[in-house]
Amino acid sequence: MNSFINLKYPLILVHGLGMRDDLKMIKYWGDIPEKLMEKGIAVYLSNQMAFHTIEFNAELLRDRILEILKETNSEKINIIAHSKGGIESRYMISKLDMADKVASLTSIASPHRGSSLANWVLEKANEKNALSFSAKILKSLAVWQGDSSPEILPAFRQMTIECMQDFNSRVMDSPMVYYQSYGGTINGKPYGLWADFKKKIIEECEGKNDGVVSQKSFEWANFRGIVKSSKGMDISHYEIVGLTHFTDFDAAEFYTKIVIELGEMGF
Numbered sequence: 001m002n003s004f005i006n007l008k009y010p011l012i013l014v015h016g017l018g019m020r021d022d023l024k025m026i027k028y029w030g031d032i033p034e035k036l037m038e039k040g041i042a043v044y045l046s047n048q049m050a051f052h053t054i055e056f057n058a059e060l061l062r063d064r065i066l067e068i069l070k071e072t073n074s075e076k077i078n079i080i081a082h083s084k085g086g087i088e089s090r091y092m093i094s095k096l097d098m099a100d101k102v103a104s105l106t107s108i109a110s111p112h113r114g115s116s117l118a119n120w121v122l123e124k125a126n127e128k129n130a131l132s133f134s135a136k137i138l139k140s141l142a143v144w145q146g147d148s149s150p151e152i153l154p155a156f157r158q159m160t161i162e163c164m165q166d167f168n169s170r171v172m173d174s175p176m177v178y179y180q181s182y183g184g185t186i187n188g189k190p191y192g193l194w195a196d197f198k199k200k201i202i203e204e205c206e207g208k209n210d211g212v213v214s215q216k217s218f219e220w221a222n223f224r225g226i227v228k229s230s231k232g233m234d235i236s237h238y239e240i241v242g243l244t245h246f247t248d249f250d251a252a253e254f255y256t257k258i259v260i261e262l263g264e265m266g267f
Contacts (some may be wrong), residue, residue: 005260008103009078011077012079012080013044014080016085016086016110019243020050020145029251032252042072048061049142049147052149052154058096061092062096076103078102081106081108084110085107086108086220087158091171093105099174102176105177107181110183110217111217112181113164113216115159115161117213118156119162122156122157138150138152183218183226185208185235186234191244210237210240213237
């Protein structure tokens with residue numbers, strides 16, 4: 001049996017807020033890129049900044065995709081984007097004249113309607129007069145990762161529920177692009193006290209969530225369902241991209257299935 005996947009267009013993986021995908025010590029996407037390449041897929045990473053605004057990163061993403069299309073002599077590209085990367089991809093498609101160059105956008109645990117966790121963090125930090133100090137710490141982290149001009153607070157504020165409501169009123173999905181979404185939810189186990197704490201904060205406002213983004217928020221366009229491990233275990237915001245390994249979830253297998261389906265759909 002031929003183990004290669006027939007995908008018409010190349011694939012780019014777009015990372016989210018807080019961590020770049022070009023770090024050598026920690027791989028944002030785990031072994032997903034390598035496993036897909038073994039199947040014959042042309043896989044690229046987005047390399048946008050870890051901490052910056054949607055608009056700024058969307059421009060970097062546009063330039064990266066145009067570079068890939070030129071290199072591969074392709075007309076379009078498939079996007080699989082995690083978390084904030086899905087929002088940046090939507091903006092790029094609709095606001096930067098890229099709809100005719102994107103075949104599909106699969107968003108994974110993206111806060112399409114914002115996250116009450118972002119609201120809570122900004123509110124608590126402001127109450128304790130710790131916004132400036134926290135921003136300085138995160139800026140140092142961003143620079144260490146390779147961000148040349150990080151924008152910490154604007155990046156977080158854009159993920160609040162209010163900011164994403166405004167975003168959605170201005171940024172409409174293109175009928176030229178196929179949009180689908182996935183996400184996970186957790187019950188606190190086996191992810192520990194910190195995950196359970198975040199889950200409860202979001203749960204009070206939005207219901208079921210993955211410890212960062214609620215189900216109500218990551219459901220977008222053609223919602224394909226809640227992701228579980230092979231043993232039916234819950235999948236967190238970071239487990240779903242292979243950044244953490246608390247369950248038997250095989251992230252590479254999950255993304256391989258997504259890509260197979262995209263290929264079968266002619267993308």
